[in-house]
Amino acid sequence: MAEYEVRFDSHPEPIRVPAGTLLVEVAKQAGIEIQQPCGGQGRCGRCAVKVESGQVRRRSVLRLSKSDIDAGYALACQTVIEGDASITVPPPEAIQRRLTTDHIAPEAAIPEGYDASSAQSIRRVEIRLTPPSMDDQTDDWGRLCAAFRRETGVERLNASLDQIRQLGAILRSSDWHVALTFDASPKGEARLIRVQPADEAADAPLYGLAIDIGTTTVTVWIVDLLTGQVIRQSGEYNQQIARGEDVISRIIYAGKGDGAAELREMVLGSINGQIQTACERTKIATDDIVKATITGNSTMMVLLLGIPAESIRLEPFIAPINHVPRLSAIEVGIAMNSAGVVDPLPGVASYVGADITAGVLSSELRSSDDLTLFIDVGTNGEIVLGSSEWLVTCACSAGPAFEGAGVVHGMRADAGAIEEVWIDGGTYEPDCRVIGNVPPRGICGSGLISLVAEMFLTGLLDKGGNINETLDTPRVRQGHNGPEYVVAWAAESEGEEDIVIARVDIDNLLRAKAAIYAGFNVLADSVGVPLETAERVLIGGSFGKYINVEKAVQIGLLPDMPWERFNFLGNTSVKGAYLALIDSAARDEIAEIASAMTYIELSADNTFYEAFTSALFLPHTDLSRFPSVEAAMA
């Protein structure tokens, strides 16, 4: 068998290995320890290394984006040597950062053959007007409209009174040579955004925003509309969190006194703060930002727009508006050109919002005839089942358990959160991985899934979720809330008390996972196909980004399928907003998706309760649906 030389940046000598050797093995021979928290299953992405040159074969790229791969990244546990190669092992912090926050490197690739000048709806046209004279006394606005029609063929130019007020001065100061920026939508109409002196606009940029308002996180991408390129990405907690973790508590808060106005200010603060920071760092003028697309669940959308949200919460759970007309920035309050266009993307129902329609678009669910399951589990859990032909959707009132809420020691996936747990089957002692490698403060969603799975497989939990109090370990004890398991002693942790998981926490998690799994079943039943026949499972949302599929299957949250069917797509919502921003056809398709989706309201569905009850067990009442778990238990 052929042998090859592999060089590491941190090792003086090349290592010779036979073809087909795994990169983690080669590294070990060089004395370099590469972290493999998932045990080398290619699921955590923490073993990513950079192949600077040479030939390798990536067996799995589950945790890598296309741009990662283009940049040379490979999972050391899933990549074999097929030629001489030169490898850089990034410091653990770099990997952590790459995996947990969006930074300047864009995740979204510009669609192939993309032409910004025709694909997106913002246009800029230069117009040289004949100056008025005693012989040609056409009024300013009429002169502009006539020239605009001649230049663009667009019949109707819509402008605000404020724009008309400013026109005369600009026409004269520019010597009747201006550039008009406008939104060419709907067809045959134009919405005037800006009139500038032509020389000022000549090399001027045009920017857009793709904004995703999550219940927990607000994400903002700044996009160059002339090229389609993402300039900057950032994410920040939604300031509204201070007034409630989930949509229901936000709606209740909004209904009291000035609550709605306060929540609106808060989310605008989260959006505008990011825009302002980004503009400062990138030297972008907010006036040059002329368009924004917005996604978010229906509650986030109406709270942003100042529309009362109460009907979302009360039976029969009606969204105030799914298809919001295009608005101007000044109406919405976004820190951009005040006449800029804000396009809130369409949703489907009170609990299936624009985040899901945008996610279905960007996940490319509809690109295949295969039966596909799309899951976005953030603060809420929304599910879509479908193909290029049809789409059914539902929302599971999972609650924010998977974002750490509803669990006494739960927390968000911040530094100090236990994100993965391994429990020794003999001693019941846990081994935890903590975000940021600091003493633990609590347990985040992925940590909870991992913890419950491990407790179940080691016999700390029975299939009903009861803690086995007969085991010989000090970690199982009676707490304030009944039986509990100590995940970290106070001495090891950041706080002054032990980090525990109690029976009540486990009940919450079981209800959350059961709601989601039951949702899968109701959707599959509604169209008469077995859930397990889905060829692809597309996982979006922050939850999907860090989840350990194996553990999620073990607790019965995700269906038991071959791992290669699972695809982790990150924030599919903001990606959809981005595509809608730079491509009018994508925007149209989102509207089409919103119209095409059949929404099933689970609380009105007779089969849901039964499916939910069956799923309240670990992993499920019907163990035959979880063959891999059955095998692990054996």
Added chain:
Amino acid sequence: MAEYEVRFDSHPEPIRVPAGTLLVEVAKQAGIEIQQPCGGQGRCGRCAVKVESGQVRRRSVLRLSKSDIDAGYALACQTVIEGDASITVPPPEAIQRRLTTDHIAPEAAIPEGYDASSAQSIRRVEIRLTPPSMDDQTDDWGRLCAAFRRETGVERLNASLDQIRQLGAILRSSDWHVALTFDASPKGEARLIRVQPADEAADAPLYGLAIDIGTTTVTVWIVDLLTGQVIRQSGEYNQQIARGEDVISRIIYAGKGDGAAELREMVLGSINGQIQTACERTKIATDDIVKATITGNSTMMVLLLGIPAESIRLEPFIAPINHVPRLSAIEVGIAMNSAGVVDPLPGVASYVGADITAGVLSSELRSSDDLTLFIDVGTNGEIVLGSSEWLVTCACSAGPAFEGAGVVHGMRADAGAIEEVWIDGGTYEPDCRVIGNVPPRGICGSGLISLVAEMFLTGLLDKGGNINETLDTPRVRQGHNGPEYVVAWAAESEGEEDIVIARVDIDNLLRAKAAIYAGFNVLADSVGVPLETAERVLIGGSFGKYINVEKAVQIGLLPDMPWERFNFLGNTSVKGAYLALIDSAARDEIAEIASAMTYIELSADNTFYEAFTSALFLPHTDLSRFPSVEAAMA
């Protein structure tokens, strides 16, 4: 010859007179003195009496509106007895009021065969929505839009974010049974004005406003849109007068500091004050006023809308905007339903505004093939010459001389203004009629015309406008401003000084009248027809309401033609606004008129200066163009 019995309300016995006796003669026999300031020529309208019953023939109705005639009014100096009759002689104050201010009695007649439900653009439709349920989770806005499309066939319903915010509560409080008020324009679209519970809207009225913003006077008509009927008319000085009498001084004021904002507040004060008073008196809720059409000259229009007016004043004198898009009341600031539609009617040029296009419409200039001259002399002088086939127009910078400005003792046509003067050809003593029958305070426009004509015919003025200082009268003397004529001694007047007209005042008046007459000539020359061949002269504006044609011809302000060709139409501008309000076809026609008019800028016209110079004389350099004046001088 047959004899008839005539009864007067104020006389016990009937009077027997032969058929054909003039009413003034019959009254005289009864000992009743009827005022005839114009000398019984049917031109002043002050001899109007009411024919309660019986048969009369009205030889002339020059000063009477259709509604006057319908109410039984007749000019005593122009009406003969043709049967037994019963007559009421109104007290002089009543006549004065009827002639000088608009009150509750509408001047405008509803067009024949008028159907409000189809003619005007405001519609109200009742919609019973299927309430949402667990099985039908369509969003509120989508539910409304779908039902609206079904009910009306109109595809696109445009609403503001604010209206969407309010929707959910109204739908639920009305039990999903609502009435939508909307503006059905442009075709295929609807602009939502109001959503109300259906029972609240069932018998609810719908009102509109026709607003004419004159430089001097702001006129407001409140109209019942369900019938087309005018509910109330009122007029009030434009508060902007305090910041300048003419458009030029207003534009200059607007250009300084907060001047524009201040002027905007002022005109809004004039409009909204009248609306509020009218609403209080008629128990109309401003929320029920859902549409307004606005006319006014181009300066008044842009000052109202907060658009900089400077370009109107500076060569080449360009209007900022002639065709203003439909706006919402809240944008403009009119005291009506904030989502109501405000439709500023289109103008032609910087000095030919919507008041003229609306005037051309309401004057029915285009209804005949005859060559017709339309004059609107208010604070400015605008002229239109044309027929059903074509229209040419110009504006004369006459200045507000005919509204009493630019003349030392000039004043507006208020109580105390001398409005007509007769001078004794032997003694040069004047006999004045004063508005309100009070001691005089000054001279208004019609008084100035009358005064100059009388001075000319009695030899106090020569044809160059020079005061003859050789005459034996104490009324001609040297004043501060050169030679002057005393119209009223201080002892007879309200003030402490003599009311005089000086040489400089006469110069101002000559320039004003010359500008207008030259305008007539330029228009006629531009189309190659002699001015005097005009079959009709339509006179609009406040000036036209009180003018004495004979005197106006004598000074050379109006062309010398048979009197029956002159028609006094009052405020043609607000009438046009009214027609546009209640009839979309009329609105379209105004736009057509605005587009069809050929505008001639006099300051750029070579023939204007010559025509102006020739017209600076009394009545004109070419006396042969004024045969009736030539005859009077003989």
